[in-house]
Amino acid sequence: MAGKRKSRRGFGRIRKLPSGRYQARYPGPDGVLRPADRTFATTTDADRWLAKKRIEIEDGRWIDPVEGQTTVRDWSARWLAAVSPQLKHKTQASYRSLINSLINPALGDRELSSLRPITVTEWVAQMRTRELSPSRIRQAYRVLSQVMASAVDNDLIAQTPCRGVRLPRMPQTEPHILTPLEASRVVRKADKPHDLLIALLAFAGLRVGEGFALRRDDVDMAGGTVLVDENLAEANGALVFDTPKSHQKRLLRVAPTLAKRLGKHLETLPDDGRALLFTTAAGKPLHYNQWRKAYFDPAVVAAGLTDVTPHDLRASHGTWVADKYGVMTAAHRLGHSNASVTTRHYARPVAGRDDQVAEASDAWVNGHDLDRGARSGHDDDDDGLAGALVPV
Numbered sequence: 392m393a394g395k396r397k398s399r400r401g402f403g404r405i406r407k408l409p410s411g412r413y414q415a416r417y418p419g420p421d422g423v424l425r426p427a428d429r430t431f432a433t434t435t436d437a438d439r440w441l442a443k444k445r446i447e448i449e450d451g452r453w454i455d456p457v458e459g460q461t462t463v464r465d466w467s468a469r470w471l472a473a474v475s476p477q478l479k480h481k482t483q484a485s486y487r488s489l490i491n492s493l494i495n496p497a498l499g500d501r502e503l504s505s506l507r508p509i510t511v512t513e514w515v516a517q518m519r520t521r522e523l524s525p526s527r528i529r530q531a532y533r534v535l536s537q538v539m540a541s542a543v544d545n546d547l548i549a550q551t552p553c554r555g556v557r558l559p560r561m562p563q564t565e566p567h568i569l570t571p572l573e574a575s576r577v578v579r580k581a582d583k584p585h586d587l588l589i590a591l592l593a594f595a596g597l598r599v600g601e602g603f604a605l606r607r608d609d610v611d612m613a614g615g616t617v618l619v620d621e622n623l624a625e626a627n628g629a630l631v632f633d634t635p636k637s638h639q640k641r642l643l644r645v646a647p648t649l650a651k652r653l654g655k656h657l658e659t660l661p662d663d664g665r666a667l668l669f670t671t672a673a674g675k676p677l678h679y680n681q682w683r684k685a686y687f688d689p690a691v692v693a694a695g696l697t698d699v700t701p702h703d704l705r706a707s708h709g710t711w712v713a714d715k716y717g718v719m720t721a722a723h724r725l726g727h728s729n730a731s732v733t734t735r736h737y738a739r740p741v742a743g744r745d746d747q748v749a750e751a752s753d754a755w756v757n758g759h760d761l762d763r764g765a766r767s768g769h770d771d772d773d774d775g776l777a778g779a780l781v782p783v
Contacts, residue, residue, distance in 0.1 A: 403441040405434055413437045417444050419455065428456065454546050456504065461547055463506070464499035467538045474537075479633045484626035486534050493518065493531040494538075503542050506552040511535070515556060525559035532558055566706035567699050569593070574704060580693035584656050585686040587649075588669045591617070592701055595643050596708035596724045599701045600624050601635055603677045607657060608664035615650040617643050619726065623676055630676050639726040 403417035404424065412430040415437040419425055427444075431437040467490050475483050497514050498506065511532075518528045536553040543551050569577075574593040578586050591597045591605075595617060604621035611618070620640040622633050634640065645653070653668075660666045669677060683701065691699045705725065713721035 402445045405437045405441075415441050417441055420448055425456065452549070454549055460502045460504065461542075462499060463501050463503060463538070464495050466503060466542055466547065467494060467499075470538050470541045473541075479624070480631040481624040481626045481633070485530070488627075489531045489534045490538075493523075493527075494535055498535075503539070503548050506539070508552050508555050511552050511556050515558065519559060525561050529558050529561070532556065567703040568710050569696070569699065569703065569707045571711060573694065573696060574707060576694035577690050577696065577699070577704075581690035582686055584659075584669060585682070586690075587652060587656055589687065589690065589701075589704065590649055590652075591645070593704040593708055594649060595645050596705050596712070596721075596726075598622065598636065598705060598726075599679060601726075603667075603669060603679075603682075604632055605668040606664065607660055607666045607668065610653055610657060610668070612650065612654045612657070615644055615647060617645055617653075619643060625679065630678070635726055641723065641726050643724065 403415055405413055405415050407413055408430065410430075412432060413434055413436070414430050415427040416424045417427070427437070427440055431440065471483075471486055471490065478486070497517065498510070501510070515528060515532060518531065532553070536551065539548070539551040539553050542548050571593075578590045578593065581589050588602045591602050592599065597605075597619060600622040601619050603623040605617065605619075606621070609618040609620065610616075618640070619635060619642075622635045624631055624633060656668065660668070667676060671677060671681075687701055691697070709721045709725050712724050
């Protein structure tokens, strides 16, 4: 019969198995004896393992191995249910889609504790062989990373397997930056009242969904302002009104000419503060793809331009404002809480500025100061912007 004995350090039990190897068992914080996850060739090896386990328990780093047996499928479902109230509807739908289509089919039946960085690396490689876009792969990885980080925070596993994994590079795409004159041509060629919507994208920097969600109460004719406090998005084919991206509500001054045209448009709307400014012919909220095909793209073609998206107008606005009034003002106009987002994704150098800097630097070389009358490029002058960027 196999013998049993206490560990030399008085913690746990060691017994010899019929195979000649040794099994170690230890008491968890609840006093229940649990076996080691492997057997040992010698009692010395078993003692060393028990000593490490004892330190884990004393330091509060011990994790019940039963918790780690929870599957990725079960934990991801619990995690999504817990975080959903803090997510936008579109984000919820995106996370659910990624979990159901990419995470669960490959990893859903695996225990949390069985995942290793190599497991995640292999999963990413499999997605690449399926020729999924780098963006889709990175989105799926980010969701899995959040799921596994939550498992660590809740003491199901000791560390996340989402570490040291190389992800596919995102292709570098540059927005098509229009000049104010080009943007004005697009506005003039658009059907009414969608020309106003396009003007708001180009000359107020709105996101398309923010423009779709504007209501009568959001326009203050006396102050010449537009309140951006909603966004219309599509989630699983359904239209959902939500707060703007990153929950950044903002009050924007618009060009006086644009404000007057908005005022005339308000006269055509129902006397209801919640009435949408822009709708389908049937008075329904707009769908992006249908709106772009019916109104935006034809206006771009009529203006003699190609490869212009609604988002390019927003990027163009950010570039114009950053160039003339500074990045912080551009960030405010675009609704960014962090100006680095503005420079990374929207504002671009304006052609010819490098030559102007070179000419100005000639004075610097000779020890002269900048022209005192020149703008510093950091004025938070929304009034000046509103008057300068007039769409018509």
